[in-house]
Amino acid sequence: MTIEIKVPVLPESVADATIATWHKQPGDQVARDEVLVDIETDKVVLEVPAPEDGVLQEILEAEGETVLAEQIIGKFVAGAAAAPKEEPVKAPEAAAPAASSNDKGDVVTPSGRRAAGETGVDAAGVAGSGKDGRIHGSDVKAAASSAPAAASAEPLVNPGRSQKRVPMTRLRKRIAERLLEATNSTAMLTTFNEVNMKPIMDIRKQYKDVFEKKHDIRLGFMGFYVKAVCEALKRFPAVNASLDGDDIVYHNYFDVSIAVSTPRGLVTPVLRDCNLMTVAEIEKGIRELALKGRDGKLTVEEMSGGNFTITNGGVFGSLMSTPIINPPQSAILGMHKIQDRPMAVDGKVEILPMMYLALSYDHRIIDGKESVSFLVTIKEMLEDPTRLLLEV
Known part of the structure; x- marks a missing residue:
């Protein structure tokens, strides 16, 4: 059948x-x-x-x-079984008819003609893999990659110099469109601060083994970041809002988009109702989204929505950046590399693990005072993690 x-x-x-x-x-x-x-x-x-x-x-x-x-x-x-493959019988060269453009012009697909124009390969001489010998773009490109370089009267100055042309994936095109949309359609500003990560690093050092044993997940930084963001969003509703025409839509729920790097590009799956989750549940949710993103298993539902985005360029070594808003959201928080730096503490110089924070926001919705206060709230929560438990 x-x-x-x-x-x-x-x-x-x-x-x-x-x-x-x-x-x-x-x-x-x-x-x-x-x-x-x-x-x-x-x-x-x-x-x-x-x-x-x-x-x-x-x-x-x-x-x-x-x-x-x-x-x-x-x-x-x-229900069919694959037919045994036989070695093709090579016909004598004299018996092979000469191919011409007219012979195969009617079986070259539009993509095949386009690829022929890009690569300079004569599509008439390419074996087609499609129905009735139709020649697709992939056939032409395969022939171009396997064909020996044409003989030239002049030797190459540097044969090692080459270039490769690869079409953008649909996801990469969409990312480019959204980034341009954000920069062209929002009044985007970025404000910076820094946070002393020693208190959280001390907690991780003290409880990482018992935490992993109980919850079967490593105690990372993202759980603390998300909890601090949720508390700050409660205090500054405008940061959790979005524009819809001339209306500002305030959301009474906390769905946070987490930027995840995948082989196909950067995606932002959504962790929903983060304010109701424990640190362990947040860590498990982020790990699940990251694995799905890596394997290309994210669903449309997991990619849709989100009121605020967190991106952590620090995992790649970024010291400071200005993240771009993820429309229609009004703000995005950038976390960065934790690096030991000399800091003045009570009149003395101490070496502390410091991290820069960057908040990019849409000035049409969020005022400067709100943006700075929002970032300071996150700084205070991370520098005194007990406040996250007490919600003070």
Whole structure:
């Protein structure tokens, strides 16, 4: 029985998608629920599994092609077994007809012609992998990468100099659009402060083993950061608000977006109702989101919403930065590298583990006094963690 492989129903507000990776090729034996193809949208990557045990019969849309919801992209034969592969018999060169552009002009897909124009490869001489020998862009690019360099009368000055052109992923394009939207449509300012991390580092040193033993999760810094942010958001509702036209929408819940670096780019999954969570629950929630982001398993629901964002560039060594607001939110908090620095304490110089804080905010909603007071509140909470427990 032949089954059509279709693009899944796309998330709301997503018009189309791109074929990211075919994990199987025509003729491959596939088990039920084994992933056939990854389809990338500007929000998430959708996996299309095999409906039954069988064989992938045909690929209709190659990698890089733009597709629509429920579009047929391949054919699958349920219950079939893969045919044994035989060594192809090479025909004598004299018997091979000369290929011409006219011979294959009708089987070169639009993506194939586009790739031919970019690479300079004659598509007529490329073997197509599609139906009836259709030549896709991936076929042309594969031929371009395997073709020997053309002979040149002049020797290369430096053969080691080269460049590689790679199209942006849909997620990367969306990130670029949102960053431009934030810088062009908000009155964004950034205010800075610094925090002494010694009290929290002392707590971690004292309780990390018993904490991990009881909760099966390491005691990190993010749990403290999120708790401090929630307390500050309670005191300054404008920072937890967003603009909707000429209205300011104040949220009475605390959903915090956590910036997570993935192989496909930076994403901001949402940790919901953080004010009701313990430090252990926050750490577990962040670890789960980070693992899903790494494996491309984040859902649209996990990526949607969020009233405030925390980004921690310190894990990569950033000492200071000006984070960009994540629209339609009104503010984002940047955490940075913890570094020993000489500080004046009660008239004496002490070496303390210090960290810079950066709050970027939309001045249309948040005034300077509120932004500075918000950042000072976070500083006070982190420098005296007992206040987080007492909520004072």
